[in-house]
Amino acid sequence: MVARYERIAAELRDDILRGAHPVGSTLPTDAELAARYSAARGTVRQALAVLVAEGLVGSRQGARRIVLGNSRSQSFAELHSFAQWAKSNGYSFGGQVLQQRRRAAGPVEAARLGSDEVLEVLRLRTLEAEPVLVERTVYAGWIAAAVEAIPRDCGSITQALFDSTGLVFAYGEHLIDAVAAGAQDARLLGVRRGSPLLRQRRITTTQEGRPVESSDDRYRAGSVTFSIRNSIGANPLIRQAGDLHFGA
Amino acid sequence: MVARYERIAAELRDDILRGAHPVGSTLPTDAELAARYSAARGTVRQALAVLVAEGLVGSRQGARRIVLGNSRSQSFAELHSFAQWAKSNGYSFGGQVLQQRRRAAGPVEAARLGSDEVLEVLRLRTLEAEPVLVERTVYAGWIAAAVEAIPRDCGSITQALFDSTGLVFAYGEHLIDAVAAGAQDARLLGVRRGSPLLRQRRITTTQEGRPVESSDDRYRAGSVTFSIRNSIGANPLIRQAGDLHFGA
DNA sequence: GAGTGGTCTAGACCACAAA
DNA sequence: TTGTGGTCTAGACCACTCC
Incomplete structure (x- = not known):
């Protein structure tokens, strides 16, 4: 059972990595994403929080969310075994x-x-x-x-x-x-x-x-x-x- | 303006560091904490998420939350003296x-x-x-x-x-x-x-x-x-x- | 002032752990 | 079986950014 917000996060991540949302561009608003995925705003926010934690997306109160990066490797550990x-x-x-x-x-x-x-x-x-x-x-x-x-x-x-x-x-x-x-x-x-x-x-x-x-x-x-x-x-x-x- | 969940998180963190909740012990349930702080369960969960992110508290679905640590740590994510x-x-x-x-x-x-x-x-x-x-x-x-x-x-x-x-x-x-x-x-x-x-x-x-x-x-x-x-x-x-x- | 994200509420159902 | 945490909804208000 994969949570709804995980699937939404995965879709958005793919969009970003694919280049559909270039670095520096703004993402759709919470409301738009909620409508697109037919989910509550809270669920969309939970998905976006995943991407923020990965460093792919930045957000500030009042301003639109911005795409910060488009490479997965940067957000994960560089510490090797x-x-x-x-x-x-x-x-x-x-x-x-x-x-x-x-x-x-x-x-x-x-x-x-x-x-x-x-x-x-x-x-x-x-x-x-x-x-x-x-x-x-x-x-x-x-x-x-x-x-x-x-x-x-x-x-x-x-x-x-x-x-x-x-x-x-x-x-x-x-x-x-x-x-x-x-x-x-x-x-x-x-x-x-x-x-x-x-x-x-x-x-x-x-x-x-x-x-x-x-x-x-x-x-x-x-x-x-x-x-x-x-x-x-x-x-x-x-x-x-x-x-x-x-x-x- | 400090968010409600931040204040609740700070109180719980202090309790843990003070030893009121020893390592390995269970924390009160979401419902109990919500009642204690007169806050909605969502707000309490947001506070607990802070402590989980700090590594002080662990949680698994279905089981009570557990205190994982009680030590101060200096994070390098913050460039502090x-x-x-x-x-x-x-x-x-x-x-x-x-x-x-x-x-x-x-x-x-x-x-x-x-x-x-x-x-x-x-x-x-x-x-x-x-x-x-x-x-x-x-x-x-x-x-x-x-x-x-x-x-x-x-x-x-x-x-x-x-x-x-x-x-x-x-x-x-x-x-x-x-x-x-x-x-x-x-x-x-x-x-x-x-x-x-x-x-x-x-x-x-x-x-x-x-x-x-x-x-x-x-x-x-x-x-x-x-x-x-x-x-x-x-x-x-x-x-x-x-x-x-x-x-x- | 309009729009947006941040916070908070009050419910609901589900998956899972423990008794 | 019961209780707990995980997820989700549908609203509301506020702080902030941007125009």
């Missing part, structure tokens, strides 16, 4: 599943992933043959079987899931902070307990917004740096190898 | 200059800031009366006099420089990683040496792109989280206030 990033930068990389088990979702996970049963995976990833990243990932139940079918030493889970299911990931929210290495972190990464790690908590969804996984990724300090440029249109977040010279 | 961010979130904050001296720029600094002489400033900043941030900032020579004129306990340097010079900052590039606290960091922040800090190195420019400062900011672990969203919010009905749409 660890493997994609490493590959595109010419680094050698690897990965190894250390633990994997199904279990019941806690209340927070259930709400986050929309799933009662989850697959918990502990993965250690290497860069240039050095262990640099501990991933603790919780997958939604509907994708669990596909994840379990992936070889344990697969380097790119994203690629493997795309090959087996056709899924393309969109990256949702990222929370970045610093934490002290716990006992398990320290052992896996070869650092002392309590030493600094860069933590990235993230939620991954399909392009339609369906939650796929929730992950707690911990990078060894000095191995990876996140970079953000605050210029419009630029990639908001990219990873960089550590050891960058910045400032003095 | 520490003071602006703290103020907009209702936190008390302060700052104190500990050291300040002019010196010759190193070759990298000279290239980066376009300046032979620089002003080096060590600043300690507090949030809710706790020291959370050590800032080591290097200002370009042309702005040094204006910086030196700012009172040492000024909370918002950005504001002070705007007041005295009319300058508006644009934030250029941010590099984020984790480092171990050095001796000075540890002493100032009241943590053990070697304990994890979240480091943000950034370059600030004027809106025209002229470099103003280069800074190494170190946050005590657990005090602040950076958040980056690069896909559609869970509920597209709500636009984020003042959203600048980079990558969003």
